[in-house]
Amino acid sequence: MTTLSVDKAERACDLTQVKDCNITRSCAIPAMLMLSGDGKILYVNKEAEKLLNFPAKQRHKLHISKVILALGKVDLLEKSKDRVNTFLRFLSRIGYRFKLCSFNGKRFTGELFFNDIDLDGCHNVVVLIYPDARASSNM
Secondary structure, three states, X not given: OOHHHHHHHHHHHHHOOOOOOOOOOOOOOOEEEEEEOOOEEEEEOHHHHHHHXXXXXXXXXXXXXXXXXXXXXXXXXXXXXXXXXXXXXXHHHOOOEEEEEOOOOOEEEEXXXXXXXXXXXXXXXXXXXXXXXXXXXXX
């Protein structure tokens, strides 16, 4: 990932830090993961590092299905288009609680939002994670 891509990822993270909003989730700043089109983790913010207990040196070698358990059986992207799977978008918009697993083995649920993003001409996916209250109290 280039320095320019990291800068854009950090700016995308800044957009999620909203003040004076009515978010009724366990935390106002979500955990954010940036993924390649094939589901490899390219970038995580500080909240994601804490929530998911990321192994620092292996981060870029990991697939998102290690964190979001349902993605082991579902395609992240639609086959004919460079966009997030319509079913995943639907689930995230209706407030479905996805099952997640941190790298220290703790399992929890949370709301996820999937967003397409184009960085340096490559299709990437940003995943925002709003953990349920129990998960964020264990951070």
